[in-house]
Amino acid sequence: MKLHELSNVAGAVHRKKRVGCGEGGGHGKTSGRGGKGQTARSGGSIRPGFEGGQMPLYRRLPHRGFNNKNFRTELPIVNLGDLEALDAAISEVDAAVLAANGFLRKSDAKFKVLGNGELTRPLKITAAKFSESAKAKLEKLGGQAIVAA
Template sequence: MRLHTLKNVKGAVHRKKRVGCGEGGGHGKTSGVGGKGQKGRSGGSIRPGFEGGQMPLYRKLPHRGFNNYNFRTGYAVINVGDLAGLDASISEVNAEVLFKAGLVRKDVTSLKVLGDGEISRALKVTAQKFTGSAKAKLEKAGGQAIEA
């Protein structure tokens, strides 16, 4: 099979809708946009939530509460079991080493180590946060958990 031998499935290709080319084409006169008014004009559309000038519902309801989403601290998470799968020549682990290994993205600013999985070799791990189980597993294997 070659790309130039591929054919479209029957019914996959449609004719372009030709509007405004007379009544015989089925899309004449108002060209499928109805009568007059804002929605019948070129570029005429109303924004979501607009209720024709009436006070919209989203402005009638009270806005309460607090949202911390913009100011959150996002952590890239890695499990102890993933650290065990790293190359045997690596003894010190940080975000840069994990990026090179393909386990985290480049733009990681904060790293958190979770305790899922097992580890049997000593690693010196530098991260912003560790769970209690992750720290215990690393230290039990003879490694270190350094909070940066």
């Protein structure tokens, strides 16, 4: 069976609903829009949460507390196991090296190093943040974890 040989199951394809073509068609007169008013008009729609002018629920309820979601900085993550794939000649790792090897999108990006995976050689890594496990694994191998400002 090939793609051009496929066909729909009987009854799967319906013809387009034609509105406003007489009462006998079932979609005449108001064309399925009900009576008069805003929603019967072309382009007439009301935004989500609108309650007809009544004070909406989201404004009646008290808003308390603080959420840092809008203001937090999310750093791209690089695992120690991923750095094992770098060329053996590379001994110093920073954002520019990682961007050149496809680990980061920008060469000046801040990133965080996590300790997932195994590293077999000492590396001198310059990053914005390190997890405790990543720092411990690096120092155990004789590498350096340098925190860049």
